[in-house]
Amino acid sequence: MLVQSFLPMSITPSSSAKGNLFVVSAPSGAGKSSLIKALLEQYSTDNHPLQVSVSHTTRAPRPGEKDGVHYHFVTVDAFKALVEEDGFFEWAEVFGKYYGTSKQAIADTLERGIDVFLDIDWQGARQVKAQLPDAHTVFILPPSVAELERRLTGRGQDSAEVIAGRMAEAVSEMSHVDEFDYVLVNDDFDETLRSFLSIVQAQRQTQAFVKTAHGRLINALLGR
Ligand code: 5GP
Secondary structure (H helix, E strand, C coil): CHHHHHCCCCCCCCCCCCCCEEEEECCCCCCHHHHHHHHHHHHCCCCCCEEECCCEECCCCCCCCCECCCEEECCHHHHHHHHHCCCEEEEEEECCEEEEEEHHHHHHHHHCCCEEEEECCHHHHHHHHHHCCCCEEEEEECCCHHHHHHHHHCCCCCCHHHHHHHHHHHHHHHCCHHHCCEEEECCCHHHHHHHHHHHHHHCCCCHHHHHHHCHHHHHHHCCC
16 A cells, blocks of 8 residues: 555556557468467457558458458559558568558557557568568468478369469568568467467567556656
8 A cells, every 4th residue: 555655646558658560471371360360369458459450452352351351452553542642651562463551550550559460471571670670570480391281282172283383482481581580380379379479478578668668667666
């Protein structure tokens, strides 16, 4: 009780603490989207809110995908107009289609103290890191070549040529693994999810983050 009278009213993060930005890349078949989805569903809380950024793309929606939820599905002209207006934080051509993260998609969210996840390719990750060195980049690898092949083979309905093409794309994406801050090998899903969570939580314990989030508490504890 006595201690309480010395402490400021709020010892929860102050409104000046901004969210952290995480960039997550992986070859197709590594489990990236499932890991991000599970992380948000299981670990986003009021004290530590997590959100995924919704990208713009010129590719067509797949069955079950909703505009504004999975992507903002736009025409090539609309995409190019946004590029002209300098509306993208980063953008890239991936497999012949345009993909981009709009500035609007992340700025307000980070300001509000929410951690934001970008599910983007290595080209986008490189652009983000160049503009925001404080962003945390995470690369997810499959556990073996055999497992990657198995995951890319799908239901066995695709030709050997199609599968070989997917493998080549995966190898091309993985050749950038050493540009990333963290690397997760997705062998056991739950274990990988825990490792992913530990990376995310650790960024709230850095000196820089704690100074901003708990500056008043630290001053009070030190009698300043
Ligand atoms: P898909 O078409 O399978 O959803 O995504 C294909 C690739 O594009 C994935 O590697 C995905 O991470 C990447 N991607 C999705 N959105 C963006 C984006 O906004 N920017 C960049 N650079 N890549 C993206």
